Amino acid sequence: MRRQLQHPARIVPAAFLALVVIGTVLMMLPVSRAEAGFAPFVTALFTATSAVCVTGLAVVDTGTYWSPFGLGMITVLTQIGGLGIMVMATLLGVLISQRLGLRGRLMAQTESRTLETADIRRMVLRIVAVSFVCEAVIAVVVGLRFWLGYDYSFGRAVWEGVFHSIQAFNNGGFALYPDSLMRFVGDDWICMPLALGVMLGSIGFPVIFELAREWRMPAKWSTHTRLTVWGSIVLGVFGFVFVLAFEWNNPTTFGPLGWGDKVLAAFTQDVMTRSGGFNSVDFGAMNQETLTISTALMFIGGGSGSTSGGIKLTTFFLLAFVILAEIRGEPDVVIGRRRIAETTQRQAMTVALLGVALVGTGTLALLAIDRDITLDRAIFEATSAFATVGLSTGITPTLPESGQVVLVILMYVGRVGTIAVGSAIALNSRQRLYRYPEERPIVG
Amino acid sequence: MRRQLQHPARIVPAAFLALVVIGTVLMMLPVSRAEAGFAPFVTALFTATSAVCVTGLAVVDTGTYWSPFGLGMITVLTQIGGLGIMVMATLLGVLISQRLGLRGRLMAQTESRTLETADIRRMVLRIVAVSFVCEAVIAVVVGLRFWLGYDYSFGRAVWEGVFHSIQAFNNGGFALYPDSLMRFVGDDWICMPLALGVMLGSIGFPVIFELAREWRMPAKWSTHTRLTVWGSIVLGVFGFVFVLAFEWNNPTTFGPLGWGDKVLAAFTQDVMTRSGGFNSVDFGAMNQETLTISTALMFIGGGSGSTSGGIKLTTFFLLAFVILAEIRGEPDVVIGRRRIAETTQRQAMTVALLGVALVGTGTLALLAIDRDITLDRAIFEATSAFATVGLSTGITPTLPESGQVVLVILMYVGRVGTIAVGSAIALNSRQRLYRYPEERPIVG
Numbered sequence: 045m046r047r048q049l050q051h052p053a054r055i056v057p058a059a060f061l062a063l064v065v066i067g068t069v070l071m072m073l074p075v076s077r078a079e080a081g082f083a084p085f086v087t088a089l090f091t092a093t094s095a096v097c098v099t100g101l102a103v104v105d106t107g108t109y110w111s112p113f114g115l116g117m118i119t120v121l122t123q124i125g126g127l128g129i130m131v132m133a134t135l136l137g138v139l140i141s142q143r144l145g146l147r148g149r150l151m152a153q154t155e156s157r158t159l160e161t162a163d164i165r166r167m168v169l170r171i172v173a174v175s176f177v178c179e180a181v182i183a184v185v186v187g188l189r190f191w192l193g194y195d196y197s198f199g200r201a202v203w204e205g206v207f208h209s210i211q212a213f214n215n216g217g218f219a220l221y222p223d224s225l226m227r228f229v230g231d232d233w234i235c236m237p238l239a240l241g242v243m244l245g246s247i248g249f250p251v252i253f254e255l256a257r258e259w260r261m262p263a264k265w266s267t268h269t270r271l272t273v274w275g276s277i278v279l280g281v282f283g284f285v286f287v288l289a290f291e292w293n294n295p296t297t298f299g300p301l302g303w304g305d306k307v308l309a310a311f312t313q314d315v316m317t318r319s320g321g322f323n324s325v326d327f328g329a330m331n332q333e334t335l336t337i338s339t340a341l342m343f344i345g346g347g348s349g350s351t352s353g354g355i356k357l358t359t360f361f362l363l364a365f366v367i368l369a370e371i372r373g374e375p376d377v378v379i380g381r382r383r384i385a386e387t388t389q390r391q392a393m394t395v396a397l398l399g400v401a402l403v404g405t406g407t408l409a410l411l412a413i414d415r416d417i418t419l420d421r422a423i424f425e426a427t428s429a430f431a432t433v434g435l436s437t438g439i440t441p442t443l444p445e446s447g448q449v450v451l452v453i454l455m456y457v458g459r460v461g462t463i464a465v466g467s468a469i470a471l472n473s474r475q476r477l478y479r480y481p482e483e484r485p486i487v488g
Numbered sequence: 489m490r491r492q493l494q495h496p497a498r499i500v501p502a503a504f505l506a507l508v509v510i511g512t513v514l515m516m517l518p519v520s521r522a523e524a525g526f527a528p529f530v531t532a533l534f535t536a537t538s539a540v541c542v543t544g545l546a547v548v549d550t551g552t553y554w555s556p557f558g559l560g561m562i563t564v565l566t567q568i569g570g571l572g573i574m575v576m577a578t579l580l581g582v583l584i585s586q587r588l589g590l591r592g593r594l595m596a597q598t599e600s601r602t603l604e605t606a607d608i609r610r611m612v613l614r615i616v617a618v619s620f621v622c623e624a625v626i627a628v629v630v631g632l633r634f635w636l637g638y639d640y641s642f643g644r645a646v647w648e649g650v651f652h653s654i655q656a657f658n659n660g661g662f663a664l665y666p667d668s669l670m671r672f673v674g675d676d677w678i679c680m681p682l683a684l685g686v687m688l689g690s691i692g693f694p695v696i697f698e699l700a701r702e703w704r705m706p707a708k709w710s711t712h713t714r715l716t717v718w719g720s721i722v723l724g725v726f727g728f729v730f731v732l733a734f735e736w737n738n739p740t741t742f743g744p745l746g747w748g749d750k751v752l753a754a755f756t757q758d759v760m761t762r763s764g765g766f767n768s769v770d771f772g773a774m775n776q777e778t779l780t781i782s783t784a785l786m787f788i789g790g791g792s793g794s795t796s797g798g799i800k801l802t803t804f805f806l807l808a809f810v811i812l813a814e815i816r817g818e819p820d821v822v823i824g825r826r827r828i829a830e831t832t833q834r835q836a837m838t839v840a841l842l843g844v845a846l847v848g849t850g851t852l853a854l855l856a857i858d859r860d861i862t863l864d865r866a867i868f869e870a871t872s873a874f875a876t877v878g879l880s881t882g883i884t885p886t887l888p889e890s891g892q893v894v895l896v897i898l899m900y901v902g903r904v905g906t907i908a909v910g911s912a913i914a915l916n917s918r919q920r921l922y923r924y925p926e927e928r929p930i931v932g
């Protein structure tokens with residue numbers, strides 16, 4: 045049992061479960077609530093899970109339901125959850141790409157031992173430092189805008205700047221306004237810094253560290269960094285153009301905006317599907333086509349070792365290259381003169397298909413629990429929870445408690461599951477003692 | 489060019505395209521239509537594709553729109569399409585599982601050459617013989633029922649027996665009644681033989697041949713046969729229970745039926761999702777949950793080398809075993825003491841993911857073309873076309889022509905694509921001249 049828990053792939057699920065439990069207890073306390081009395085169990089569980097898993101889906105109006113203490117708790121849980129996922133996923137990712145098991149490495153009685161531990165400490169410190177610097181910059185810009193542009197008191201401007209900045213960089217998605225950022229739809233000084241914060245947070249530290257060292261030399265980038273950078277650009281442009289084109293004339297979303305505001309709004313919504321979770325237009329009023337494409341973008345998510353959810357950019361594009369190689373009849377999957385390990389291909393496939401299965405099951409559960417919701421909204425909400433995005437067509441607050449529990453499970457499994465699965469076999473020490481004879485069933 | 493066309497994986501798409509073209513021309517002729525004049529191009533194209541690809545989706549009322557000649561054409565196209573797919577997929581499947589390229593094999597100047605060609609001829613003849621015997625038995629039972637139970641004239645009973653029997657065994661899905669089999673919902677002597685015909689047709693000849701030899705010795709079955717047999721049973725029972733439970737009280741479907749008829753109806757609809765395409769209750773009136781599960785069952789489809797469409801049972805269950813192995817951290821994917829080849833895993837993944845991409849793109853196109861349809865119906869119809877099932881929630885006849893063309897493309901690519909992709913790499917002679925260094929991007 046103890047040995048099981050020590051497996052690095054199992055640390056993340058256990059740590060997040062502990063955080064959710066502690067968070068739920070604290071959010072239930074009367075001190076967390078604006079009105080008197082304890083918050084209902086499912087409301088506290090949902091909010092704590094949503095904060096720890098940096099999702100941002102909410103069953104109540106965040107800004108008015110919780111007390112300042114409660115809002116502080118949401119901020120702390122988001123920060124711990126976001127930092128935790130970045131640190132753990134980055135460490136696991138680095139270990140995997142170096143093909144070394146954590147236990148074996150730490151226990152090796154060689155001179156490298158101290159060096160390795162020091163490496164890890166330095167890496168963690170750098171992740172924390174980069175996060176705080178980014179958050180501080182965003183908080184200053186947004187806070188100044190609140191103070192100077194909206195005549196907030198200095199204290200309120202600071203608080204709202206810090207709150208939304210932490211939510212943005214950690215891809216948290218909670219907002220203090222019941223309409224998220226909709227009242228700021230045309231305000232570059234609010235939307236741009238928060239969108240850029242979400243983008244930075246969604247790249248992931250394995251890539252940030254590599255870019256910091258070698259940003260001038262794209263030829264030397266690892267396949268992981270290439271896939272993440274180019275994947276972000278390709279999907280970003282695709283989503284931007286699609287949202288802009290399909291919502292341009294929608295009278296309930298982009299219709300009334302000038303063209304400059306349309307561009308800003310398309311950029312903002314596009315970025316937010318990459319697990320940001322803020323929205324400056326109403327997703328519930330969007331076309332079915334935009335909802336469907338947004339669902340796909342949410343499902344894919346951002347970079348590995350980031351605060352983004354979803355199956356991750358590398359997983360998606362790696363699978364695209366696998367399919368390309370298969371169609372061409374090539375025995376190896378090659379990306380930029382590097383052959384992709386077969387175990388990595390299998391991991392990517394597992395992460396993607398388990399994601400589909402999870403979202404599918406969650407959607408079916410939502411449909412069975414609430415007969416009034418339509419399939420497009422059920423899929424959107426289930427994907428938003430699984431990929432810890434936090435965007436909503438508006439059905440979450442009115443779901444029965446059982447439906448909210450479905451979303452809680454999706455958020456938790458979506459947050460820790462892809463990491464656990466993605467690292468399970470790579471860090472496994474199980475030996476191949478005996479191989480069975482090979483067989484090739486017919487597929488297709 | 490000539491060499492390209494000779495690749496066995498490319499024969500199937502070319503042959504089906506030729507059939508579709510010929511069928512379209514013949515269906516356009518005034519002699520094919522009940523009323524005077526030429527049938528519109530898209531109507532003829534849709535009907536010919538639907539028949540050749542054994543789908544059964546229809547844009548007009550089959551029984552009244554087409555002349556006896558036209559209905560005969562549909563029967564012939566269905567029979568050729570169904571036999572063609574069974575023969576070609578079986579041959580390709582056998583070749584793949586023996587790990588031999590067709591060209592290399594046929595060109596080998598050894599004594600085995602004649603034997604191999606004779607093998608192929610014998611296999612084709614057995615497929616044709618088994619098909620005709622099955623069709624004859626079903627035609628007799630159903631025809632007798634029409635003659636004795638419904639007072640049809642002898643000639644009409646024979647014709648309708650033959651028509652529906654050929655449609656059933658070839659998983660064609662066309663019916664002579666505008667409501668498919670809904671008027672026979674409680675008639676065991678109509679529903680059971682047709683459902684059994686669909687089941688037989690959906691098993692596939694690689695499995696039928698093996699069962700004919702070794703049905704008493706399950707321990708000797710190949711992994712392919714095990715996956716197909718157990719997969720059929722598992723999904724069949726699951727679908728039956730699910731449909732029965734979720735439609736039991738639905739006043740527009742199972743509600744008015746007695747419990748015996750409910751069981752028959754659940755069995756019939758469940759079997760028909762495996763590419764049969766008949767329906768004895770109205771799919772358009774079903775619950776969203778049932779539609780969603782039916783969509784999933786349609787997407788999976790039946791056995792390889794059968795008239796079923798979809799990604800196939802083996803593909804689905806093989807991927808389930810891959811995921812299981814990945815979660816357990818096992819380096820090999822083992823099913824019943826047999827290790828699954830890595831190329832087979834990659835093929836299965838490619839077939840499944842391309843299927844998802846195709847259905848997703850088709851769904852999006854349908855939504856964009858017709859703003860009035862909802863996502864659940866668009867996905868259902870796109871999946872029904874891709875998996876050549878032919879079930880419909882009723883939107884196909886009212887789609888604009890561009891939407892019907894989308895379904896035509898889905899039917900064609902769904903029919904030939906999985907086979908082409910599933911066999912592309914297995915039969916490829918491309919050599920691995922140089923291997924790039926390996927790399928492991930982080931996934932999940």
Ligand SMILES: [K+]
Nearest residue numbers: 099217321433
């Ligand atoms: K989020």
Ligand SMILES: [K+]
Nearest residue numbers: 543661765877
């Ligand atoms: K069919």
